[in-house]
Amino acid sequence: MKINKLLVALPLTLSLLVPTAALADSHGSSHSTTPASSEVGAGTATPAGELRIALDTVLTEHAFLAVEAMRKGVDGAEDFDQASGALLANADDLKAAVASVYGEEGAAQFDEIWKSHIGYFVDYVTATANDDQAGKDQALAELEEYKKTQSEFFDTATEGRLPAAAVNEGLDMHVDQLIKSFDAYVAGDFETSYALERESIQHMSMFAETLSIAITDQFADKFENTNPDTPAIDLRATLNTTFTEHAGLAVMAMQDGADGAESFDQASAALLANADDLTAAVTSVYGEEAGAAFDETWKSHIGYFVDYVVATGEGNAEGQEKAKAELDEYIVEQAALLDGATEGRVPAAALEEGLTAHVSQLLASFDSYVAGDYDAAYSSMREAYAHMTMPAAGLSAAIVDQFPEQFGEAAMPSEMPKTGMGGTESSTLPFMWILAGLMLAGLTTTIALRTRNQQ
Numbered sequence: 001m002k003i004n005k006l007l008v009a010l011p012l013t014l015s016l017l018v019p020t021a022a023l024a025d026s027h028g029s030s031h032s033t034t035p036a037s038s039e040v041g042a043g044t045a046t047p048a049g050e051l052r053i054a055l056d057t058v059l060t061e062h063a064f065l066a067v068e069a070m071r072k073g074v075d076g077a078e079d080f081d082q083a084s085g086a087l088l089a090n091a092d093d094l095k096a097a098v099a100s101v102y103g104e105e106g107a108a109q110f111d112e113i114w115k116s117h118i119g120y121f122v123d124y125v126t127a128t129a130n131d132d133q134a135g136k137d138q139a140l141a142e143l144e145e146y147k148k149t150q151s152e153f154f155d156t157a158t159e160g161r162l163p164a165a166a167v168n169e170g171l172d173m174h175v176d177q178l179i180k181s182f183d184a185y186v187a188g189d190f191e192t193s194y195a196l197e198r199e200s201i202q203h204m205s206m207f208a209e210t211l212s213i214a215i216t217d218q219f220a221d222k223f224e225n226t227n228p229d230t231p232a233i234d235l236r237a238t239l240n241t242t243f244t245e246h247a248g249l250a251v252m253a254m255q256d257g258a259d260g261a262e263s264f265d266q267a268s269a270a271l272l273a274n275a276d277d278l279t280a281a282v283t284s285v286y287g288e289e290a291g292a293a294f295d296e297t298w299k300s301h302i303g304y305f306v307d308y309v310v311a312t313g314e315g316n317a318e319g320q321e322k323a324k325a326e327l328d329e330y331i332v333e334q335a336a337l338l339d340g341a342t343e344g345r346v347p348a349a350a351l352e353e354g355l356t357a358h359v360s361q362l363l364a365s366f367d368s369y370v371a372g373d374y375d376a377a378y379s380s381m382r383e384a385y386a387h388m389t390m391p392a393a394g395l396s397a398a399i400v401d402q403f404p405e406q407f408g409e410a411a412m413p414s415e416m417p418k419t420g421m422g423g424t425e426s427s428t429l430p431f432m433w434i435l436a437g438l439m440l441a442g443l444t445t446t447i448a449l450r451t452r453n454q455q
Contacts (some may be wrong), residue, residue: 044396046226049233052212056240057389058094059204061382063178064248065090066121067197070182071263073125082374084122086382091115101215101222102157113153117146121178128186140179147171154211161214173203190266198245198270205241232407236396243388246271247362251381254366257309304330308363312370324363331355345398354394357387 043049065087072080091114099107120142127135147168155164181196212228227233249270256264304326311319335351365380400407 044232044236044393044400046228046233047223048212048216048226048228049230049236051215051223052208052228052233052237053240053389053393054097055208055212056205056237057244057386058090058097059208060201060241060244061090061248061385062087062094063174063200063204064197064245064385066118066178067181067193067200068248068252070121070125070178071185071193073122074129074182074186076129078372079369079374079377082378086378087118088115089382091118101219106157110153110157113146113150117143117150117175120146124179125182128182143175147175158214158218161218162210170203170207174200174207177203185263188262190263191269193263194266194270201245202241205237209237230407232396232400235399235407236392239392239396240389243392244385247358247384247388248381250362251365251384254309254362255369255377258313258366258370305362309366312366327359331359342395342398342402345401346394350394354387354391358384358391361387 065083069080069083069087071077072083077083091111094114095107095111098110102110120139123142124136124139127133127139148164150171151164151167154162154167177196177200181193181200184190184193184196209229216223216226216228249267253264253267253271255261256267261267304323307326308320308323311317311323331352332348335348335355339346339348339351361380361384365377365384368374368376368380
């Protein structure tokens with residue numbers, strides 16, 4: 001087993017974590033019926049909204065990378081150093097975000113505390129691999145101390161807006177989810193492990209919301225008195241979490257497929273659950289016939305990625321090229337569909353460019369992994385994760401512009417959420433547009449079934 005606590009981080013520029021609404025902005029304001037006075041409240045790209053999305057991206061990626069690095073560690077995987085390096089690079093991104101608000105001194109203090117808990121997770125993995133119960137207990141005790149120190153930091157930094165007791169409760173959940181996901185993986189209960197991984201990602205998205213509310217309340221002028229907790233930004237954050245999670249889970253499922261891992265079925269099931277939910281939702285809105293048509297179209301274009309994975313495993317270069325050509329055709333068709341659905345608010349040309357980048361990043365990460373170039377594999381994976389913030393930004397802006405009555409202005413909360421690391425209830429969204437948005441993100445969802453059947 002390779003454990004190295006002095007890992008070299010793979011830095012990712014913080015600007016990648018701050019998405020823009022460029023796709024929708026390129027459409028202009030000709031379709032907007034929202035009065036100018038409510039644009040700040042209803043918009044998706046306000047200063048407060050950008051802060052929330054940046055925190056959502058980096059914190060959810062932390063949960064995802066932590067679970068994956070712990071699994072790689074206990075497996076003694078060749079790419080453990082790179083998986084852990086990606087986790088530390090993510091911590092550097094979070095440090096930069098803290099520095100932008102609380103300065104270099106505050107960021108340095110945060111960085112030391114935050115990275116200590118990553119080290120304690122490594123200690124737990126090491127002790128588990130060595131069947132060292134005393135070592136595991138020591139790591140858990142150190143995590144308890146970490147939670148107290150981290151909670152006090154947030155309480156002090158936010159001037160009481162995030163009370164230590166509430167933050168500690170949230171950190172209890174965060175640590176518990178990661179440890180239990182890891183323990184389940186070691187025990188061979190892969191279904192539970194992946195369920196807890198997904199829960200941990202959602203939990204960190206809620207903390208991003210709570211933290212952004214506290215910061216924008218504390219520094220109202222810095223964020224132009226905008227509110228990170230509006231229906232419009234809730235929509236963007238929901239899509240952001242879904243899209244970025246998809247990119248991460250898709251890459252890891254493809255890695256599992258290449259490795260013939262025992263957890264492959266469960267890794268793929270984490271992606272398949274979303275596909276099944278989408279089909280059921282389409283059926284509930286449009287009926288059985290429309291639902292069946294959606295299901296067929298969805299799985300046919302996802303199948304092109306499956307074909308690529310299978311062809312790679314067989315050393316079939318012709319099959320790889322055919323899969324790429326079919327993906328190129330799909331990109332054009334999907335872009336035209338969403339251009340029409342949003343009445344030009346998300347232009348086909350911009351969508352084609354974005355979808356091409358998404359496909360290229362996932363294929364590049366997979367190809368690099370198969371070739372043993374793990375530095376490149378994890379770099380492409382992090383790029384893919386960050387890139388998915390852009391369709392979330394563009395599509396949410398288009399939806400809000402198209403249905404302004406659904407996303408009215410919301411006042412700043414009168415008090416902080418009481419859970420410390422939880423969020424407020426999101427508004428109900430026009431479901432057909434959520435479906436359209438998710439179609440951008442699901443390019444590799446059904447790898448599991450066809451890859452298994454063709455091996």
